[in-house]
Amino acid sequence: MQKFTKLSGIAAPLPLVNIDTDMIIPKQFLKTIKRSGLGVNLFDEMRYDQDGNEIPDFVLNKPQYRDAQILVAGENFGCGSSREHAPWAIADFGITCVIAPSYADIFYNNCFKNGILPITLPQDQVDILMKDAEKGSNARIEVDLEAQTITSSDGDVFHFEVDSFKKHCLMNGLDDIGLTQEKAAAIAGFEAKASAERPWV
Amino acid sequence: MSPKTLYDKIWDAHVAHEAEDGTCLLYIDRHLVHEVTSPQAFEGLRLAGRKVHAPDKTIAVPDHNVPTTLDRANGGMNEESRIQVEALDTNAREFGIHYYPVSDVRQGIVHIVGPEQGWTLPGMTVVCGDSHTATHGAFGALAHGIGTSEVEHVLATQTLIQKKSKNMKVEITGKLAPGVTAKDITLSIIGATGTAGGNGHVIEYCGEAIRDLSMEGRMTVCNMAIEGGARAGIIAPDEKTFAYCKGRPHAPKGAQWEAAVAYWKTLFTDEGAHFDKVVTLRGEDIAPVVTWGTSPEDVLPITATVPAADSFTGGKVGAAQRSLDYMALTPGTKLTDIAIDTVFIGSCTNGRIEDLRAAAAILKGKKKKDGLRAMVVPGSGLVRAQAEEEGLAQIFIDAGFEWRLAGCSMCLAMNPDQLAPGERCAATSNRNFEGRQGRGGRTHLMSPAMAAAAAITGKLTDVREMM
Numbered sequence: 001m002q003k004f005t006k007l008s009g010i011a012a013p014l015p016l017v018n019i020d021t022d023m024i025i026p027k028q029f030l031k032t033i034k035r036s037g038l039g040v041n042l043f044d045e046m047r048y049d050q051d052g053n054e055i056p057d058f059v060l061n062k063p064q065y066r067d068a069q070i071l072v073a074g075e076n077f078g079c080g081s082s083r084e085h086a087p088w089a090i091a092d093f094g095i096t097c098v099i100a101p102s103y104a105d106i107f108y109n110n111c112f113k114n115g116i117l118p119i120t121l122p123q124d125q126v127d128i129l130m131k132d133a134e135k136g137s138n139a140r141i142e143v144d145l146e147a148q149t150i151t152s153s154d155g156d157v158f159h160f161e162v163d164s165f166k167k168h169c170l171m172n173g174l175d176d177i178g179l180t181q182e183k184a185a186a187i188a189g190f191e192a193k194a195s196a197e198r199p200w201v
Numbered sequence: 202m203s204p205k206t207l208y209d210k211i212w213d214a215h216v217a218h219e220a221e222d223g224t225c226l227l228y229i230d231r232h233l234v235h236e237v238t239s240p241q242a243f244e245g246l247r248l249a250g251r252k253v254h255a256p257d258k259t260i261a262v263p264d265h266n267v268p269t270t271l272d273r274a275n276g277g278m279n280e281e282s283r284i285q286v287e288a289l290d291t292n293a294r295e296f297g298i299h300y301y302p303v304s305d306v307r308q309g310i311v312h313i314v315g316p317e318q319g320w321t322l323p324g325m326t327v328v329c330g331d332s333h334t335a336t337h338g339a340f341g342a343l344a345h346g347i348g349t350s351e352v353e354h355v356l357a358t359q360t361l362i363q364k365k366s367k368n369m370k371v372e373i374t375g376k377l378a379p380g381v382t383a384k385d386i387t388l389s390i391i392g393a394t395g396t397a398g399g400n401g402h403v404i405e406y407c408g409e410a411i412r413d414l415s416m417e418g419r420m421t422v423c424n425m426a427i428e429g430g431a432r433a434g435i436i437a438p439d440e441k442t443f444a445y446c447k448g449r450p451h452a453p454k455g456a457q458w459e460a461a462v463a464y465w466k467t468l469f470t471d472e473g474a475h476f477d478k479v480v481t482l483r484g485e486d487i488a489p490v491v492t493w494g495t496s497p498e499d500v501l502p503i504t505a506t507v508p509a510a511d512s513f514t515g516g517k518v519g520a521a522q523r524s525l526d527y528m529a530l531t532p533g534t535k536l537t538d539i540a541i542d543t544v545f546i547g548s549c550t551n552g553r554i555e556d557l558r559a560a561a562a563i564l565k566g567k568k569k570k571d572g573l574r575a576m577v578v579p580g581s582g583l584v585r586a587q588a589e590e591e592g593l594a595q596i597f598i599d600a601g602f603e604w605r606l607a608g609c610s611m612c613l614a615m616n617p618d619q620l621a622p623g624e625r626c627a628a629t630s631n632r633n634f635e636g637r638q639g640r641g642g643r644t645h646l647m648s649p650a651m652a653a654a655a656a657i658t659g660k661l662t663d664v665r666e667m668m
């Protein structure tokens with residue numbers, strides 16, 4: 001997995017609440033058996049018209065946001081399905097950090113498996129960063145995962161919380177499965193005990 | 202010992218390892234797999250030279266892509282869908298997991314097949330790369346959706362890296378009025394709490410109105426726990442649960458059955474256990490409801506009118522305006538004046554036998570409105586067979602409905618069953634997001650009985666007027 005430590009980049013503002021996974025990556029793109037190549041279809045139905053032409057008003061089609069690495073959004077970002085295609089598409093576009101007041105649970109977990117840092121901040125702080133993002137390429141937002149801080153283009157510093165284990169894995173690009181397999185003895189022990197207690201399982 | 206919730210008990214019984222910071226390895230009893238969210242996970246195993254840790258606890262069935270037309274044995278899948286279903290065929294064979302292929306009468310939506318075959322049992326942990334895994338919580342199982350990386354993790358280790366969620370109680374007191382169903386309960390809860398109301402929590406549904414529901418109804422309620430933002434929904438098992446499980450192909454038998462039931466009877470929330478959040482609704486206050494917007498929280502009684510965007514606050518004002526524009530609705534319009542052109546009855550929310558009975562009861566001896574497209578997609582091949590045996594299929598066919606084969610179908614429109622731009626559908630599924638049933642398609646969520654009523658009149662309709 002791609003490591004995430006520090007990021008200084010342009011943030012795209014998407015001031016909508018309840019951005020769902022069908023918006024992030026519509027189902028016609030779930031037929032792939034690969035993880036890569038979904039960035040071009042990120043926010044497909046908001047980004048392109050019926051004929052596949054770009055809709056100029058959509059934020060990621062504006063010249064100043066085409067290289068955005070951060071997305072600032074409204075509450076409950078990523079609600080809906082469990083499709084990991086959503087973070088795959090976001091990462092493939094080049095965005096590795098999302099800032100929002102809250103996230104849907106499965107999406108939030110999926111981000112950490114794909115080198116994306118989802119940052120939760122209070123609404124008033126998101127509002128400030130949203131305004132900052134609206135300045136376009138004149139405003140670079142800085143994210144420091146180790147220090148757990150975001151710095152706006154005006155120099156405002158906001159602290160954010162993140163689970164220590166998730167932070168560790170993201171900073172080091174660790175493979176969860178390898179880490180878990182180091183605990184094989186604990187799993188085997190659990191299985192022996194469980195199959196004695198609940199043999200019907 | 203301090204009193205525990207049902208969730209606490211199941212969680213505690215499945216912690217295989219706990220780190221100092223509270224990060225746990227949660228052991229998974231059943232892993233359900235479908236074709237859309239699994240190919241990258243199996244490929245990951247292959248690339249790393251890993252095996253499936255517990256193939257006996259892993260069950261796969263294709264459901265999202267499969268066509269539901271009667272000629273599906275002759276193809277009908279586009280190239281990409283075919284490749285995805287074939288990948289599942291290959292992976293199931295290569296890794297030696299349980300599998301119900303498209304040609305098997307037991308094939309169907311994974312969340313209907315699991316309980317039907319007795320894979321889902323009380324007290325279990327159940328996961329699937331699908332958010333509607335919450336359905337299985339109806340059995341008193343801890344069940345939730347996971348992403349594809351986690352699918353790979355469970356395949357390789359039979360565990361998930363988890364931190365415990367908070368406990369939330371949703372109590373529905375009293376009795377439901379006639380015409381009000383499990384779907385109205387679950388939509389009304391989301392209407393009351395919002396789509397983020399359950400974030401970070403596992404919801405235990407309880408109260409007389411929940412107890413009174415059949416297992417099918419309880420599955421409908423738990424299915425949409427995810428639309429309320431919860432990690433999972435759960436209902437304590439009781440005699441109805443045991444009766445449903447008994448005799449299913451993969452349920453325990455003989456002495457093991459007795460031992461299992463004795464254990465299952467310990468699965469309830471202790472008196473005085475702590476809930477971090479409590480929501481109570483009166484069963485008598487719940488009406489038949491529909492959604493008007495593009496979020497499952499946009500719920501109103503069928504007797505209401507389309508709301509104005511400025512009747513909301515905060516970010517919801519803009520979201521509501523966007524919904525009204527997308528849905529092409531004018532504030533003040535009576536919901537019962539909204540004309541529809543499509544009816545979809547099916548999905549993991551409402552594709553079980555009881556749902557088909559409820560719809561057929563309204564449709565018996567009646568016809569759908571001329572020009573309207575209506576389809577019933579049973580949740581599994583066995584639901585379909587039972588509906589044919591009970592004469593329900595004939596009622597649907599006589600009413601002018603298409604009687605389909607099992608699959609997810611128009612719930613998420615990954616197969617050929619889709620809405621065209623601007624089409625408006627009365628749907629028994631679970632999501633009314635923009636483009637969910639097809640680009641530009643407009644979805645109103647409701648119960649099977651309400652969808653059947655809408656099929657007859659061609660408009661959103663109060664089912665109570667037809668009873």
